[in-house]
Amino acid sequence: MTSGPLPRRLGTVVAGGRGRAFLPVVGAAAVILVIPQIWFAGSEYTTGLAVQALEFAAYAVGFNLIFGSTNQLFLCVGALAGLGGYATGILSDHASLPIWVGIAVGTAVAAGVGGLLSWIAVRRSLGVIFTGIVTLAFSLGFQDLLLGQEHLTGGSTGQVVNGAAVSLADTRLGGYYLFAAVVIAFLVVFRVLQISHVGWAFRALRDDETAAELAGVNVARYRxxxxxxxxxxxxxxxxxxxxxxxxxxPPVFAFDQIDVKVLVLVAFGGLGTLLGPLIGAVVFAFVDNALVNSGQVRELIYGAIVVVIFLSFRGGFVPAVVNLAGGLARQRPAQGE
Amino acid sequence: MKAVILDGIVLGLGFGLLGVGMTLVYGLGGVLNLAYGEVAVLAAIVVAQAMAGGIPTALAAVIGVLAAASTGLLLDLTLMRPVYRQSGGNKVLLGLLLTLGVAFVIEGVLTWRDPLGALSINVAGKPISILGVPLAVGSVWASVIALAAAAALLVFFGATIFGRAVRSVIQDELGARLVGISPALVRAVIFALSGGLAGLVAVTQSMTAPLTVNAGFNLTVTALIVSVVGGLGSVAGAFLAGVLLGIVDSVSAYYIGRYITSIVLLGAAVLTILVWPRGLLGGGQG
Known part of the structure; x- marks a missing residue:
């Protein structure tokens, strides 16, 4: 999938043009930071939608790093997010710790659990099937755990997070810039990984696992x-x-609230691409808003989108369109000769 | 304690019946059908609607099983075709993603048309005493149906010519084709059989507790765990794993608590993957 632009990128890296690799990130950052001023800063509703789009873009970058780069189908994005969210809530509520401790611990716990799930699935190079099974089972187990440990999690009624930044939720624009910073930082990390030796290992193991292993890439470790x-x-x-x-x-981090959407938008924007998750999240925000009153039909439509995209555009919808446009642009001069 | 274990066996026979449909399709097509639980729910809703329409329970159950079998067949004939053309990791991945999409579609349709739908089949009668433990008639019926299905499947795969043809495709698709067996036909039949088993699960599960419209995810995950523990592709393994997991589930629910059981089942699956990657009775399939 990446074989086309790869040699040129390698060239820029070798020639010391590392900076150029970050141009798309800088461009996206500029657009994200400027757009509220010229469009929706006045509308709380639209800003709320934009915050949600950025939140899902952030989930999607993480999912894209795991699935798009190393082919591990993690069907537990909602559960991992819930680990972070509930660690924050429980530590600030029951242990009365400052909120940033909760956020740090939540991030660390999610990373640890994700790494552990990956370790289980790749340990015997059992591949994609066991990753899917183990992570799906973890999603279910996590939801049951939330419902069961009522004294900690508040069960199905949920819990209020002490020390949360109420001002962020109120003005909305603060929340927007918070998630904007997060998404931009994630994109930078993603890009850094892509152009480092780690990214080369990712591409090698995704294209052909056996060949990568034979070439000395420790597939399990990079996964x-x-x-x-x-x-x-x-x-x-x-x-x-x-x-x-x-x-x-619990419903905030449920499988059908997070995993379904993340899968749809990553599939749409382009698996394994840098900006695909962001583009997917923005487009998806419009689609989701248009479907907001259609209730359960939404899930039906998301399912259909997943099926159609994976049947027709394996690399994602946006890359397919870009390739098509690029192909047409190349063809035209050729015809003129 | 005896009652807890007996409960676990009853539960486990249900698990086994659930897992066997999943494991068969994997053994044959190399596809994990993530829409499996939703097919069972679809069957449950069909049965519930038919019963509400005045059709006798037994006939309604047959209609439900047939509906589920046709859904399985339809999946095989349409969406699964491009999957079979892939190979290796791509095949597994495409199969997972497409069936996941199908699961969303079926769940979306069902919760949209019938958001409060549930199937509950009441089997009248006094509790039957087995080994001194009284069991509800519904549980006994469900277990008998599961055992009968297990026996029928074992006979089918062990003694009939078509069953042997299926096993030959599981072992070596190219070899099977060389001796004149059509893998496509075998796959279509097994997909339909798997759908029918999902429908049967819906019927038996609703004899002990109502099966609601949003149970699909739970059913799919349970089926996955059972088939992993039993060994993907093994009929006897699925039932053995089902009964073992049923006992584990029942004991942990009794001593630790209901909500912890899915974590315990997940732990059992993880342990199996780490210790016996091919499952208890897994064959040569990877």
Whole structure:
């Protein structure tokens, strides 16, 4: 999938043009930071949608690092986010610790659990099937745990997060910039990994696992790295959601609330690409808003989108369109000759 | 304690029946059907609607099983075709993603049309005493159906020509084709059989407790755990693992608490993957 632009990127890196690799991140950051001023800063509703889009973009970057880069189908994004969110809520509520301790612990716990799940699944190089099974079972177990440990989690009614930044939830724009900073930081991390030796290992093991192993890439180790970093991103986002929203409950981190959407938007934006999750999240925010009153039909439509995209555009919808446009642009001069 | 273990066996026979449909499709097509639980729920809703429409319970159950079997067949004939053309990791991944999408679609349709739908089949009669432990008639019926299904499947795969053809495809698809067996036909039949088993699960589960419209995710995950522990592709393994996990589930629910059981089951699956990667009775399939 990345074989096309790869040699040129390698060239820039070798030639010392590392800075150029970050141009897309800088561009995206500029757009994210400027757009509220020229568009929706006045509307609390639209800002709320934008915050949600950024939140999902952050989840999606983490998921994309795990699944898009190393082919580990983590079907527990919601549960990992919930680990971050609930660690924040429980530590600030029951242990009366400062909120940032909760956020840090939540991120670390999510990273640890994600790494552990990855370790279980890759230990015997059992591959994608066991990753899917173990993570899906973990999603279910986590939801049951939330419901069961009522004295800690508040059960199905959820809990209010002490020390949450109420001001962020109130003005909305503060929450927007918080998640904007998170997404930009994640994109920088993603890019750094992509152009470092880790990214080369990721591409090698994704394209052909056996060949990568034979070439000396420790496939299992790089998979676990990806799971650790990606899960930390997801856990941090979940913790910051608890921090900015101030209320968490099991449905907030449910499989059909988070995993389904993240899968749809990553599939749409392009698996394994830098900006795919962000583009997917923005487009998805519009789609989701248009479907807001259609209730359960939404899930039906998301399912259909997943099926159609994976049947027709394996690399993602946006990359397919970009390739098509690029192909047409190249063809035209050729015809003129 | 005896009652807890007996409860676990009853539960476990249900688990086994649930796992066997999942494990068969994997053994044959290399596809994990993540829509499996939703197919069972679909069958449950069909049965519930048919019963509400005045159709006798037994006939309604047959209609439900047939509906589930047709859904399985339809999946095989349409969406699974491109999956079979892939190989290795791509095949597994595409299969997982497509069936996950299908699961969302079925769940979306069902919760949209019938958000409060549930199937509950009441089997009248006094509790039957087994080994001195009184068991509800519904549980006994459910266990008998599961045992009968297990026996029928073992006979089918062990003694009939078609069953042997299926096993030959599981072992070596190319070899099977060389001796004149059509893998495509075998796959279609097994997908339909798997769907029918999902429908049967819906019927038996609703004899002990109501099966609600949002139970699909739970059913799918349980089926996955059972088939992993039993060994992907093994019929006897699925039932053995089902009964063992049923006892583990029942004992941990009794001594620790209901909500912890899915974590315990997850732990059992993880332990199995680490100790016996191929499952208890897993064969040569990886």
């Amino acid at each position: 676990i790295y990806a799971a650790l970093v990606g899960s930390a991103m997801i856990g941090l986002t979940g913790a910051l959601y608890a921090y900015s929203d101030g209320f968490i409950s």
